[in-house]
Amino acid sequence: MDDLLFTVFSFIGTVAFALSGAVTAMNEDYDILGIFILGLVTAFGGGVIRNLLIGIPPASLWSQSFMLNSALISITIILIVPVKWIHTWLKVEVFFDAIGLAAFAVQGAMYAVSMGQPVIAVVFAAMMTGIGGGVVRDVLAGRKPVVFREDLYAIWAIIGGLAIGLGWARASSELWIVFGCIVLMRLLSFKYKWKLPKRHLYEKEGAKG
Numbered sequence: 001m002d003d004l005l006f007t008v009f010s011f012i013g014t015v016a017f018a019l020s021g022a023v024t025a026m027n028e029d030y031d032i033l034g035i036f037i038l039g040l041v042t043a044f045g046g047g048v049i050r051n052l053l054i055g056i057p058p059a060s061l062w063s064q065s066f067m068l069n070s071a072l073i074s075i076t077i078i079l080i081v082p083v084k085w086i087h088t089w090l091k092v093e094v095f096f097d098a099i100g101l102a103a104f105a106v107q108g109a110m111y112a113v114s115m116g117q118p119v120i121a122v123v124f125a126a127m128m129t130g131i132g133g134g135v136v137r138d139v140l141a142g143r144k145p146v147v148f149r150e151d152l153y154a155i156w157a158i159i160g161g162l163a164i165g166l167g168w169a170r171a172s173s174e175l176w177i178v179f180g181c182i183v184l185m186r187l188l189s190f191k192y193k194w195k196l197p198k199r200h201l202y203e204k205e206g207a208k209g
Helices: 003-027 032-053 058-063 065-080 083-091 093-114 119-140 154-165 172-191
Strands: none
Touching: 003 032, 003 065, 003 083, 003 093, 003 119, 003 172, 032 058, 032 065, 032 093, 032 119, 058 065, 083 093, 093 119, 093 154, 093 172, 119 154, 154 172
8 A cells, every 4th residue: 555645635635524514613603612522523433434344453543643633734724814814615515525525435445455455345434534534524423414415426536436446546646536536526426416316105295195
């Protein structure tokens, strides 16, 4: 595994999701402690869930001092910048969320591959690392998790993980292409409202002739 590339993807995902969690907390009117907690949970929740599922102790989180400090600094910055900057962030939040999803999906897949995990575990690691923090963020913020909404989200992490797990993308340039494709497809699916099919348990009012 390319340690430098792994660190780069970890850093990108950590900062993007720490900011996402912090802004979500501010939007929900949390106090400063709540902002830090939600920012950190969003940044590291997916990785902790992934580690639990592939047998890595959660305590390994505390060895990531650089990433923890990066998250704390990112959250601190969002607390002191002008409010109008945060309003601008809210308009482009989906872009940073897509970056976090892609970075952590690639990072999670790389991690599982380095552990010698089978393809299915690599795909699952990519998905859970990519979406886990966002799910915890939305649940703690009292929102319906984005992954459970209609628009396509987790599917792009799954496809990226599959490409890495099957060995189609292992070189640095190939991993960057996977990262870019996940970001692009997430943004396109949001813009054009691509959706997975769903089945309603009850007919909506007025559906009957």
